[in-house]
Amino acid sequence: MRKTRSDCTVGTFEKKHGLPPGTIRNKDGRDTRSDKKIGTIRKEGKK
Numbered sequence: 001m002r003k004t005r006s007d008c009t010v011g012t013f014e015k016k017h018g019l020p021p022g023t024i025r026n027k028d029g030r031d032t033r034s035d036k037k038i039g040t041i042r043k044e045g046k047k
Helices: 010-016 038-046
Strands: none
Touching: 010 038
């Protein structure tokens, strides 16, 4: 499987992969906003 584009939003990613809304979570355990970009999540993960 290919790496997801960094400009893809969380909501689009969840729909595309058949995941229920709220699957992708922030570090504090709350669900991530659906308009947040995958690239932003990757940057946060590097910290």
